[in-house]
Amino acid sequence: MIWIIAHFLAVCVGISLGLIGGGGSILAVPILVYVLGVPLKSAIAMSLVTVGAVSLIGIIPHWLQNHVNFQTAALFSPSAMLGAYIGARLASLPIVTPTLQHILFVIVMFVASYFMIQNSHHKSAANVKLDVRQPSAELELSPNTYKNIHRWVTIPAEGLGVGIITGMVGIGGGFMIIPTLVLLGNTPIKEAIGTSLVIMTFKSVTGFAGYFGHVPIDVNLMLSFTLAAGLGMLLGAYLTRFVEAQQLETGFGYFVIAIAIFMLLKW
16 A cells, blocks of 8 residues: 555656756655655665656756756756765765755755746746746756856856755755746756756766666665656656646645655654
8 A cells, every 4th residue: 555655756856847847856855764764865776767767758858848948958957867876875884874965855845946936937937937938948058148157157057056966965956946947047947857867867877877776776675666656757748738737836846845844753
């Protein structure tokens, strides 16, 4: 019965990624830890596989709608991948105890909830701008102006920071990447969501590589959980036709706060 409940919740993880482009690990890690009894370090490592695989699936519908900017992803991804590996290796050290990692996870959850609530407002404003933007703006990569040089430096630096957080606690997906792409990369919001999935896929790979061989992994559970989340992603991508994601993101942000409080009380 617990297995069924956990995998139903895994579908919800995928729906979250499909609808709002984030929130995968924020849900996956507590489910693995508190519902299935997986140790925290193992849960974080397994969640990276789940989020990475589900993000890969989610790229397809966004790519078909021309909502993926691979040029921007190529600028953000390398530093994010490096950061994820560094964060995972740091988290694998004995000095980083489960208690410390748990505290960091909860702190990042509170930060994530803030970003999610703020992102919902940014998305509303961005959608209005999209109506008058002809054509959709893309990240200008010409290094001839100070503004573009600033982007060349800032976006990879942000990628490194996001990657380290992802490797350390498993969180650091769309809620941090999307506003960076919109505000620094001048990327339309729908394109930012699709592009963030590419970035999450790559950094999840290196994050898991940093954990592999250093923490126990239940491969069968990881694969079944990922499959359920993948189905949820397809459902979430379909529901975007009927649901305003920014409205859901505000509510989800407050829901994350509730989960963080629960984790504090449960520990």
